[in-house]
Amino acid sequence: MSDGRDDPIRISFTLNGEPTTVEVSPSERLLDLLRYRLGLTGTKEGCAEGECGACTVYLDGLPVDSCLVPAYQVRGRLVETIESLDPEGMAHYHARGTTQCGACTPGVVMTAEWILRHRDRLETHTVRELMAGNLCRCTGYDGIIEGIEGALEDREAG
Amino acid sequence: MSVLLPASLAEALETLAADPDLVPMAGGTDLLVHWPQHTELHERSYLDLSGVEELRPHRWETDELVLGGLTTYWDIIEDQRAWNELPLLIDAARQVGSIQIQTRGSWAGNIVNASPAADGVPVLMAYDAVVVLESTRGRSEVPLSGFYSGYKEMRRSPDELVTEIRVPRRAYDVQIFEKVGQRRAQAITKVGVAVTRSDAGWRVVANSVAPFVCRCPAVERILEQGTEVRGSDDLLPAIREDVTPIDDIRSTAEYREKVLARLLYHDLLDLCPSFG
Amino acid sequence: MLRREGLSKLTGRERYVDDLPLEDFLWGATVRSPAARGRISDIIFGDGVDWSEFVIVDHTDIPGRNAVYLMEYDQPALAPGYVRHVHEPVLLLAHPSREMARRALREVQVIVDVDPPALDFRTLPGPDLIQYGENNVLKRLSIQKGDVERALGESPIVVEGVYETGAQEHVYLETQGMLAYLDGEVLVIKGSMQCPYYVVKALKPALNRSEEEIQVIQTPTGGGFGGKEEFPSMVALHAGLLALKSRMPVKLIYDRTEDMVATTKRHPSQVRHRTGVDENGRLIAQEIEVVMDGGAYLTLTPVVLSRAIIHAAGLYHCDNVSILGRAMFTNSVPYGAFRGFGNPQAHFAVERHMDVIADRLRMDPVELRRINMIRDGQTTATGQVISDGVDRLQIVDRALALSDYERRRREHWVRNPEHRYLRRGIGMAAFYHGAGFTGSGEVMLDSRLHVEGNPDGKVQVLCASTEMGQGQVTIFTQLASDRLGYDPAEISIAEPDTHRVPDSGPTVGSRTAMVVGRLVERACDDLCRKAGVEIGAPGALVKEAIIAWHSAHPGERLLGKARYEPPPGIEWDEENYVGDAYGAFGWAAHVAEVEVDLRTYDVRVLDFVSVQDVGTVLNETLARGQVQGGVAQGISWALLEECVWKDGAMENGQLTNYIIPTSGDLPPIRVEFVEFPYEHGAQGAKGIGELPLVGAAPAVLNAVAAATGRQPTEIPLTPERLMALLANGDR
Numbered sequence A: 001m002s003d004g005r006d007d008p009i010r011i012s013f014t015l016n017g018e019p020t021t022v023e024v025s026p027s028e029r030l031l032d033l034l035r036y037r038l039g040l041t042g043t044k045e046g047c048a049e050g051e052c053g054a055c056t057v058y059l060d061g062l063p064v065d066s067c068l069v070p071a072y073q074v075r076g077r078l079v080e081t082i083e084s085l086d087p088e089g090m091a092h093y094h095a096r097g098t099t100q101c102g103a104c105t106p107g108v109v110m111t112a113e114w115i116l117r118h119r120d121r122l123e124t125h126t127v128r129e130l131m132a133g134n135l136c137r138c139t140g141y142d143g144i145i146e147g148i149e150g151a152l153e154d155r156e157a158g
Numbered sequence B: 001m002s003v004l005l006p007a008s009l010a011e012a013l014e015t016l017a018a019d020p021d022l023v024p025m026a027g028g029t030d031l032l033v034h035w036p037q038h039t040e041l042h043e044r045s046y047l048d049l050s051g052v053e054e055l056r057p058h059r060w061e062t063d064e065l066v067l068g069g070l071t072t073y074w075d076i077i078e079d080q081r082a083w084n085e086l087p088l089l090i091d092a093a094r095q096v097g098s099i100q101i102q103t104r105g106s107w108a109g110n111i112v113n114a115s116p117a118a119d120g121v122p123v124l125m126a127y128d129a130v131v132v133l134e135s136t137r138g139r140s141e142v143p144l145s146g147f148y149s150g151y152k153e154m155r156r157s158p159d160e161l162v163t164e165i166r167v168p169r170r171a172y173d174v175q176i177f178e179k180v181g182q183r184r185a186q187a188i189t190k191v192g193v194a195v196t197r198s199d200a201g202w203r204v205v206a207n208s209v210a211p212f213v214c215r216c217p218a219v220e221r222i223l224e225q226g227t228e229v230r231g232s233d234d235l236l237p238a239i240r241e242d243v244t245p246i247d248d249i250r251s252t253a254e255y256r257e258k259v260l261a262r263l264l265y266h267d268l269l270d271l272c273p274s275f276g
Numbered sequence C: 001m002l003r004r005e006g007l008s009k010l011t012g013r014e015r016y017v018d019d020l021p022l023e024d025f026l027w028g029a030t031v032r033s034p035a036a037r038g039r040i041s042d043i044i045f046g047d048g049v050d051w052s053e054f055v056i057v058d059h060t061d062i063p064g065r066n067a068v069y070l071m072e073y074d075q076p077a078l079a080p081g082y083v084r085h086v087h088e089p090v091l092l093l094a095h096p097s098r099e100m101a102r103r104a105l106r107e108v109q110v111i112v113d114v115d116p117p118a119l120d121f122r123t124l125p126g127p128d129l130i131q132y133g134e135n136n137v138l139k140r141l142s143i144q145k146g147d148v149e150r151a152l153g154e155s156p157i158v159v160e161g162v163y164e165t166g167a168q169e170h171v172y173l174e175t176q177g178m179l180a181y182l183d184g185e186v187l188v189i190k191g192s193m194q195c196p197y198y199v200v201k202a203l204k205p206a207l208n209r210s211e212e213e214i215q216v217i218q219t220p221t222g223g224g225f226g227g228k229e230e231f232p233s234m235v236a237l238h239a240g241l242l243a244l245k246s247r248m249p250v251k252l253i254y255d256r257t258e259d260m261v262a263t264t265k266r267h268p269s270q271v272r273h274r275t276g277v278d279e280n281g282r283l284i285a286q287e288i289e290v291v292m293d294g295g296a297y298l299t300l301t302p303v304v305l306s307r308a309i310i311h312a313a314g315l316y317h318c319d320n321v322s323i324l325g326r327a328m329f330t331n332s333v334p335y336g337a338f339r340g341f342g343n344p345q346a347h348f349a350v351e352r353h354m355d356v357i358a359d360r361l362r363m364d365p366v367e368l369r370r371i372n373m374i375r376d377g378q379t380t381a382t383g384q385v386i387s388d389g390v391d392r393l394q395i396v397d398r399a400l401a402l403s404d405y406e407r408r409r410r411e412h413w414v415r416n417p418e419h420r421y422l423r424r425g426i427g428m429a430a431f432y433h434g435a436g437f438t439g440s441g442e443v444m445l446d447s448r449l450h451v452e453g454n455p456d457g458k459v460q461v462l463c464a465s466t467e468m469g470q471g472q473v474t475i476f477t478q479l480a481s482d483r484l485g486y487d488p489a490e491i492s493i494a495e496p497d498t499h500r501v502p503d504s505g506p507t508v509g510s511r512t513a514m515v516v517g518r519l520v521e522r523a524c525d526d527l528c529r530k531a532g533v534e535i536g537a538p539g540a541l542v543k544e545a546i547i548a549w550h551s552a553h554p555g556e557r558l559l560g561k562a563r564y565e566p567p568p569g570i571e572w573d574e575e576n577y578v579g580d581a582y583g584a585f586g587w588a589a590h591v592a593e594v595e596v597d598l599r600t601y602d603v604r605v606l607d608f609v610s611v612q613d614v615g616t617v618l619n620e621t622l623a624r625g626q627v628q629g630g631v632a633q634g635i636s637w638a639l640l641e642e643c644v645w646k647d648g649a650m651e652n653g654q655l656t657n658y659i660i661p662t663s664g665d666l667p668p669i670r671v672e673f674v675e676f677p678y679e680h681g682a683q684g685a686k687g688i689g690e691l692p693l694v695g696a697a698p699a700v701l702n703a704v705a706a707a708t709g710r711q712p713t714e715i716p717l718t719p720e721r722l723m724a725l726l727a728n729g730d731r
């Protein structure tokens, strides 16, 4: 157990497949750790209140808003960010207009890819419901939904 | 600020007993909202529950579902038995924020955060859930319907943790959850209601219409007694007895009251012979 | 062609201002006014932080004129002792730790001796509220055609209506942000913006610096929608002041709440219509009054008002039209540019009003529109003769066909009485939007653009137009590669850097593809001329010629240049608002189908069809995305988005409480283009960015009217408002 005021906490976790050890301050969010200290600026901040999803990362394989995760909570766990995804997988999103300004995009792609990896959830949920935690002000969502549907069909076939 | 990182429940309870000012940190989906701006919160001390593994799992007993103190919405969404047996848990869980919130937010956090708009609370209350509180002093059980006493006031002392939420397994012939927010997904509830009927009788629980989520005994009485209801306005007197909605930035008292009546009326019309 | 920067956005590699690597810098923060109006009597610095660690800037640190200049010098960069709206900037702070900067914000107390604020733009102010001119009128404009008074007197039927729209926040996903630092004696500004040269224009007088001493560079911009048209000048100025005083790099990034409560928004409006019609539905007279809330400073309000009144009569022909426009000063946050620039407000009123007229005449609203829709040879309210050959009725018909309008309408008539609480309706709106700057605006901008041929034969477009998601980089690449016969990979678009690129005007007003895109083409032609190769020659020859030119002129630059030239025959009388307001108009029709839940008064859009003439479609995917995004913003302006005000302050400055739609709130938006090329636009393109937003709100509300039989006149039509409208409806 760590103790004491404002003492940094040393944590080890797996970040995009790599073992990582850092000292974090008790008030540090996972989002800030990733962006400002580990140089992973693909994860964006759009609201700091869990609404926009621009800060979406995977924690133990599940999508979470990294603006709401205290950095110390990732000790011993798996964190994956947009930087871990294979650029090859982006073709459908690219072709269907999934991104415009790009500010929501990394978060959108993280949730989208999660859906692709867990397509059995589509037995109970629609793509639109699963994407509701990623606000986009540019696309009206059609480009996003069509990009995911394209990728779903494609990977089904492949 | 500091944070303590217990690795077991015993350690967590001892730590909390030593310093009841510690704020338990579960999924952080309430505590970390606008965190950077709330610098005053950075001066407090926290008790991180995320390392207390034994709080996370939920289990099915013969006559109840037991949620752990860290069980998340997503844990339940992933459990097919919950879809079959206690579908309102699913209805509520999938309407809490978005998937990113559901994977982090806990049922216990929803209860202790004590927002009048909480969505987990009304369905649990409509299922007669019981809150299990533990401290180094021992363990106590409080029915959720008696847990709150005022806005953000509840029967939990600072040294207690919610370690379990016990939900009876009963046969229900009515199970309804309605949530009305400012948009269809990821919305704070403006008015909501959960309704169940089992051998134990009718339960009507409303949220966002009072300082805390509460049962509506006057409405329940109408249902139990089969009092004639000829339109949604007939429910208004009972609703006014049960709840005290207010105007705020999200809606108005008038809207909340009226919509609660209309939801109840229309949703029960086909289920209650006394409704016409 | 695929979006050029698409992959780097999709993989998170695109670097926005807050993503740039930076060391040894300060975080800026802005101390703001707590009151809507009054004299600052004191500023108290609490003892919760060590102030010696901070750089503090107030209005006395401004070397030049204390103003954020664009149209006038009225808006101070930092309040000089008197504040005119809540959240007006008063002081700037900077500290190496962002946490400390945020703590410090809580430690400063600005004490204001409050004067009574003017908060309602609809009523004329009493003497104690007057703060601008004689009566708080920021701008008055008028359009007169024919004799409205007489014509109204002679009309057998006169239909009146008052329509109101609320403020709308842009909610670009990337908040405002700037970085400022000194490079030798040059002040470098990098950040999120639409118009780098507007920033230069604002910084010059305030900082007393020449254009050479200010370098403004646009970083990838996460959405703008008009919100990064004029406001970034303020952020840049603040970051610059802090950097100058501290002699250190300063990063100033707004939090979401700060961005929502303190930056510009769409102008609230109230529009009155009095319309004379005959029994057959023919328009005889249109008397229209447009009143807008300008907020506490001018920003671009006169231009917004201008666009609103020019479009206020709708795309109809009428011989007698009177339009009066007025923008009022109030003590609220300044309203500014927002996609559509006044036209959405104008069209909400006129297109809602057309349905109200049709209802009064017991006429099909589509038929009423058909009868009056402007035909080639007829004139708009400003007397502009429309002769573009666009088949406007075809656009309407196509939208009706795609949406299956007639069949759905009949289905609703059958279904609605049968359902206990669900009511469906379908509604349409026809509308138009002038592309580019109004009147002689484009001439005044005098836009310039260069295309440079490099020694290796590759080509770079140098312009100040910016990419903010709308696709400018892709479109300009396409235009240049088509014009030169080049592979797109051999074309690059220079970073918008005011020390490198000429001023090609602001990236606003749906002008970029049409107007600036045309400059790309002409600069490409000029490049060919200078390289000594025929215009239209195959790319390989052009490339060879460029390489050859460089061997003949070592060390020199080969620049193809273009400068704006107005299309022939355009005449505009700015004094009297008569003539050709725009070189080209985009025309469109929307059809919306909605379902109203009478239990909750919730309106859900079930289907949305948009048919648009934007001239030649340069890139189908990008164009569709513009339409869908614009429609989405229009739908949510109509139904969801509401700024809640308390004493002049926005109370719901969080994404939890200011509601924009999620993917679950919108239907698929079905888009079709009908192409009527515009000969003076790049490859025949007209503006596209704003048009789709313009007609969305009236289409949705017309559908609600069809579903409920009531006539809503105010947006956002929240469930609470709809409940009031339907009061004493069914059980």
Ligand SMILES: Cc1cc2nc3c(=O)[nH]c(=O)nc-3n(C[C@@H](O)[C@@H](O)[C@H](O)COP(=O)(O)OP(=O)(O)OC[C@H]3O[C@@H](n4cnc5c(N)ncnc54)[C@H](O)[C@@H]3O)c2cc1C
Pocket: A049, A050, A051, A068, B023, B024, B025, B026, B027, B028, B029, B030, B031, B032, B033, B049, B069, B070, B095, B096, B097, B098, B101, B104, B105, B106, B107, B108, B109, B110, B111, B112, B113, B117, B118, B119, B120, B160, B161, B162, B163, B186, B187, B188, B189
């Ligand atoms: C964007 C967003 C959308 C949301 N939407 C909804 C919604 O639609 N409906 C809804 O109901 N809620 C919503 N919420 C709130 C919500 O996620 C929760 O209330 C959640 O259930 C809290 O759980 P947590 O584990 O994250 O709690 P935390 O934030 O960790 O804690 C919440 C409170 O509970 C206390 N606490 C937590 N666990 C325990 C325990 N075991 N014992 C004692 N005290 C404890 C904490 O000290 C704190 O006071 C939303 C939140 C966000 C950010």
Ligand code: FES
Pocket: A044, A045, A046, A047, A048, A049, A050, A051, A052, A053, A054, A055, A056, A065, A066, A067, A068
């Ligand atoms: S920044 Fe985390 S959800 Fe918006």
Ligand code: FES
Pocket: A098, A099, A100, A101, A102, A103, A104, A105, A135, A136, A137, A138, A139, C173, C222, C223, C469
């Ligand atoms: S692409 Fe701009 S917010 Fe989604």
